[in-house]
Amino acid sequence: MNRLVITPGEPAGIGPDLLVQLAQQPPAGAAPWIVVADPDLLAARARQLGLPLRLREYTADAAAPTAIGELCVLPVAATAPVTAGQLDPANADYVLRTLTRAADGCLRGEFAALVTGPVHKGVINDAGIAFTGHTEFLAARCGNAHPVMLLAADALRVALATTHLPLAEVSRAITPARLERVLRILDHDLRTRFGLAQPRILVCGLNPHAGESGHLGREEIDIIEPTLKRLRAVGLHLTGPLPADTLFTPRHLEHADAVLAMYHDQGLPVLKYAGFGHAVNITLGLPIIRTSVDHGTALDLAGSGRAETGSLRAALDLAADLARRAPVACA
Numbered sequence: 001m002n003r004l005v006i007t008p009g010e011p012a013g014i015g016p017d018l019l020v021q022l023a024q025q026p027p028a029g030a031a032p033w034i035v036v037a038d039p040d041l042l043a044a045r046a047r048q049l050g051l052p053l054r055l056r057e058y059t060a061d062a063a064a065p066t067a068i069g070e071l072c073v074l075p076v077a078a079t080a081p082v083t084a085g086q087l088d089p090a091n092a093d094y095v096l097r098t099l100t101r102a103a104d105g106c107l108r109g110e111f112a113a114l115v116t117g118p119v120h121k122g123v124i125n126d127a128g129i130a131f132t133g134h135t136e137f138l139a140a141r142c143g144n145a146h147p148v149m150l151l152a153a154d155a156l157r158v159a160l161a162t163t164h165l166p167l168a169e170v171s172r173a174i175t176p177a178r179l180e181r182v183l184r185i186l187d188h189d190l191r192t193r194f195g196l197a198q199p200r201i202l203v204c205g206l207n208p209h210a211g212e213s214g215h216l217g218r219e220e221i222d223i224i225e226p227t228l229k230r231l232r233a234v235g236l237h238l239t240g241p242l243p244a245d246t247l248f249t250p251r252h253l254e255h256a257d258a259v260l261a262m263y264h265d266q267g268l269p270v271l272k273y274a275g276f277g278h279a280v281n282i283t284l285g286l287p288i289i290r291t292s293v294d295h296g297t298a299l300d301l302a303g304s305g306r307a308e309t310g311s312l313r314a315a316l317d318l319a320a321d322l323a324r325r326a327p328v329a330c331a
């Protein structure tokens with residue numbers, strides 16, 4: 001079984017557009033793939049975009065199509081009618097039903113990997129469902145695994161010690177236990193999933209200038225340095241904590257396989273500046289392979305034909321590559 005499964009994400013966003021557009025291109029990814037979505041939604045978006053689309057219903061034993069203009073769909077009905085660009089909390093449960101079906105299919109070996117389109121975190125919360133992101137949702141679905149978010153663009157890989165956390169809560173969350181867990185998962189998955197024999201990881205400080213010897217914050221001295229020292233002693237190749245402002249320069253990056261940033265907007269603006277449009281988001285630490293696009297729902301572009309498929313194609317290609325490697329146990 002090497003079939004990949006895609007969830008288009010928020011129905012009012014560009015996810016459905018991207019799938020319809022992808023269907024017009026030569027087959028993406030080195031493996032067949034299917035979509036978990038409402039077929040009527042995909043057909044309506046294709047009409048809006050003025051693009052031809054044939055839909056074929058997924059059956060577990062049928063080969064996924066490779067014909068141009070065709071999508072293989074595992075049908076999940078939307079709850080409410082969808083208008084491109086207009087969020088509706090009534091469809092939050094639809095988004096989560098597509099994700100749940102796809103993730104469960106990966107967990108039981110029906111699919112080799114999950115590729116996700118963008119969801120809108122806000123509208124899911126507006127529907128009364130606590131939701132901070134795919135990363136945390138999938139971790140819970142996978143038996144409360146500890147997830148590590150990694151985004152990759154070309155040679156740059158940036159992982160996060162904390163994911164979708166308000167900035168006011170970040171410092172409290174940087175504990176020795178969390179840092180050790182995240183670094184062990186990052187090191188383990190870089191070895192097993194990316195084939196790096198001895199991953200070299202650069203670790204950012206939390207504070208300006210990595211705390212300036214304690215004068216601008218003590219997390220580096222009290223938490224980060226002792227954790228790195230402990231993990232170096234068991235063989236991890238870790239450099240840091242380094243000031244984040246100068247870590248992201250070629251002189252440091254050329255000696256690294258990955259960077260660990262302490263929080264979302266310390267690491268991701270650099271990554272997206274370097275590679276927005278073809279970068280891929282990968283969730284490490286899960287018993288399944290999951291990749292995703294580097295962008296959001298782009299409600300302003302839904303139904304316009306101007307959404308670009310580069311990141312989705314890259315996410316499919318990487319998912320296929322990762323799936324070709326032997327399945328790996330979590331760290």
Ligand SMILES: NC(=O)c1ccc[n+]([C@@H]2O[C@H](COP(=O)([O-])OP(=O)(O)OC[C@H]3O[C@@H](n4cnc5c(N)ncnc54)[C@H](O)[C@@H]3O)[C@@H](O)[C@H]2O)c1
Nearest residue numbers: 117118119120121122292293294295296297298301307308
């Ligand atoms: N993988 C995901 O599920 C994911 C990732 C990032 C953001 N989000 C969510 O998406 C929502 C909107 O976020 P945002 O507005 O900060 O970011 P966004 O990525 O949706 O939009 C940022 C800008 O990039 C443009 N853009 C985005 N994707 C594009 C594409 N494929 N082709 C061309 N232009 C594109 C948009 O038009 C907009 O100008 C939020 O709810 C956010 O949490 C989800």
Ligand SMILES: N[C@H](C(=O)O)[C@H](O)COP(=O)(O)O
Nearest residue numbers: 133134135136281292294295
């Ligand atoms: N943090 C991601 C980004 O900025 O691209 C995005 O919000 C998606 O996160 P999930 O994969 O957890 O939904």
